[in-house]
Structure formats: C-alpha cells, structure tokens
Amino acid sequence: MANVRAAHVRRGSGSHEGLPPRPTCVILTGKRRSPQRVCRAKITITTMQFKFDWFIVLENLRRGIMVTDATLDPPAGPRILYVNRAWLKMTGYGREELSGKTPRILQGRHTDRALLRSLKVKLINREVFHGQTWNYRKNGEPFLMNWYCYAIYGERGKAIYYVAEQEDVTELNALRMRQRLLVNPQDEEAAAFFAVLKEWKAIRKAG
Numbered sequence: 382m383a384n385v386r387a388a389h390v391r392r393g394s395g396s397h398e399g400l401p402p403r404p405t406c407v408i409l410t411g412k413r414r415s416p417q418r419v420c421r422a423k424i425t426i427t428t429m430q431f432k433f434d435w436f437i438v439l440e441n442l443r444r445g446i447m448v449t450d451a452t453l454d455p456p457a458g459p460r461i462l463y464v465n466r467a468w469l470k471m472t473g474y475g476r477e478e479l480s481g482k483t484p485r486i487l488q489g490r491h492t493d494r495a496l497l498r499s500l501k502v503k504l505i506n507r508e509v510f511h512g513q514t515w516n517y518r519k520n521g522e523p524f525l526m527n528w529y530c531y532a533i534y535g536e537r538g539k540a541i542y543y544v545a546e547q548e549d550v551t552e553l554n555a556l557r558m559r560q561r562l563l564v565n566p567q568d569e570e571a572a573a574f575f576a577v578l579k580e581w582k583a584i585r586k587a588g
C-alpha cells in the first residue's frame with residue numbers, strides 16, 4: 382500500500398497523463414508596470430498545484446476508493462494494492478486482511494456475473510466501466526455496490542493500475558424500489574431487490 386502513496390507523490394513533479402495541465406503565467410517586473418516591463422519568461426506554478434498530501438486527500442474522500450494492480454487473470458489478479466478509509470468502513474474489512482486479496486472477496490450468491498464479464502471486457506478495451514451489483518460485507522451482509530472502474534496509464538500507454546470509485550447505494554435504491562412497488566406491486570426487479578435483503582435478515586435471525 383505504501384507503493385501507491387509513493388507513486389502519487391512522485392507524480393507531483395512530473396507531467397503525467399491524468400493530472401491537470403501545468404498552467405503558466407506572465408510576471409510583471411520592475412517598478413512601473415508598463416507593458417515594456419512585462420517579463421516574457423513563462424514560469425510554471427508547480428508548488429501551487431502539488432503542495433498537498435495526495436494520500437490524506439484519498440483517505441478522507443467520502444467515496445470508497447480501491448486501487449489494484451493491472452492484472453485481471455484469476456486467481457491472483459487483480460491484486461488489491463490500496464483501499465481508502467471510506468472503503469474499509471463500507472465493507473467492514475481491515476487493511477491487514479487485504480494483503481494478496483482480490484475484489485472477489487466481495488462477491489457472493491447474488492453478484493451479477495454478466496456484469497463482471499462486461500467489466501473485464503471494458504477494461505481490456507481501455508474503456509470506463511460503470512455498474513451496480515450485490516456485493517457482501519465481511520459479515521456477509523449484502524449491499525448494492527455502485528462503481529466506476531478504469532485504468533491509470535503509464536507514460537508508455539500501458540495500464541499500470543486499475544482504480545474503482547465505489548459507493549453503497551442500497552438505501553437509495555430501497556427508496557426507489559419501494560416507490561416502484563407502490564406503482565406496480567408486480568414489479569419483479571423491485572421484488573427481487575427486497576428478497577435479497579429479506580434473505581439476509583433471515584440468516585441473521587437464524588445465526
């Protein structure tokens with residue numbers, strides 16, 4: 382996990398893809414600000430852009446962030462390299478438990494396999510994935526994961542990391558699905574949604 386931090390800090394001094402372009406400005410010199418005294422030398426405002434700790438920002442984002450290596454082949458890939466605090470809170474895992482693990486630890490009975498296949502295809506085709514599926518917290522509780530996933534590319538255009546921005550949208554969806562059931566009590570998708578939550582309640586009660 383320390384590697385990712387180092388990578389972010391290093392990027393601060395480079396001109397990498399994905400970072401905002403370095404703006405340049407024209408400075409005024411001399412006592413009188415006449416047009417003739419405009420210094421034409423352009424300076425780069427590096428310090429203004431990168432003089433903060435990327436790691437602290439990542440750790441305090443409200444959305445879960447997961448970074449993996451850029452391999453997709455099971456069973457080892459994609460290997461989890463970093464998750465932020467919001468991600469740990471959402472899933473119930475501790476950082477020490479994630480060493481050598483893949484995001485598959487979140488999958489279970491109701492995880493949408495077709496969606497995962499489409500994720501793989503998108504990443505291979507260098508596209509951005511967006512989708513929702515049931516995932517499972519460490520204690521087995523299902524939650525609806527909404528996530529974007531994409532590659533971060535190195536200077537030679539090769540994927541070096543996969544990044545996922547993830548959030549639990551179970552409550553939001555429960556509201557939507559409740560409304561749908563009010564309009565149409567036969568709504569199969571809405572019924573299936575609540576069946577998953579009901580199943581978990583029964584498991585908890587039994588255990």
Ligand SMILES: Cc1cc2nc3c(=O)[nH]c(=O)nc-3n(C[C@H](O)[C@H](O)[C@H](O)COP(=O)(O)O)c2cc1C
Pocket residue numbers: 447448449453454455458459483484485487488492497498500501514516526528530543544545547
């Ligand atoms: C950055 C990243 C984050 C991922 N996060 C999740 C996740 O939260 N939940 C999930 O079910 N799969 C997630 N996956 C997908 C799995 O790791 C895996 O790629 C997927 O199961 C398809 O591969 P498989 O068919 O070999 O299992 C993620 C993949 C990547 C690259």
